[in-house]
Amino acid sequence: MLRLHHVALWVGDLERMLEFYVSVLGATSGALYENSRTGFRSYFLSFSDGARVELMSQSSRSGARPPEPGLGYAHIALSIGSRPAVDEAVERLRGRGVEVLGEPRVTGDGYYEAVVADPEGNRIDLVE
Numbered sequence: 001m002l003r004l005h006h007v008a009l010w011v012g013d014l015e016r017m018l019e020f021y022v023s024v025l026g027a028t029s030g031a032l033y034e035n036s037r038t039g040f041r042s043y044f045l046s047f048s049d050g051a052r053v054e055l056m057s058q059s060s061r062s063g064a065r066p067p068e069p070g071l072g073y074a075h076i077a078l079s080i081g082s083r084p085a086v087d088e089a090v091e092r093l094r095g096r097g098v099e100v101l102g103e104p105r106v107t108g109d110g111y112y113e114a115v116v117a118d119p120e121g122n123r124i125d126l127v128e
Contacts, residue, residue, distance in 0.1 A: 005077035006052035075123035
């Protein structure tokens with residue numbers, strides 16, 4: 001059974017956006033995740049009904065650029081329930097001709113995920 005895990009947004013000013021989502025919209029923030037090698041930084045925000053938003057930024061000082069152009073929508077993440085379910089889903093989708101953008105792996109912030117593309121190239125993270 002799939003359930004929406006989170007929606008991710010690229011933002012220009014991470015701390016300003018964090019303040020808005022927490023102070024104005026009432027979200028609760030998790031700890032800052034930072035990858036000093038790539039300049040990537042993110043916060044996971046939770047709302048009372050369980051909905052989650054990931055705010056993401058990437059410093060131009062790192063020389064790296066965000067994988068998606070501009071600001072705004074980055075990906076949706078669907079929770080599948082387990083690591084074996086992620087692995088099985090990737091193989092099933094690959095067999096149906098779905099483009100696999102990222103093989104199953106443990107991310108720097110601890111998620112087991114794979115990334116696939118919908119028919120128009122939008123990113124979908126499949127997480128345990």
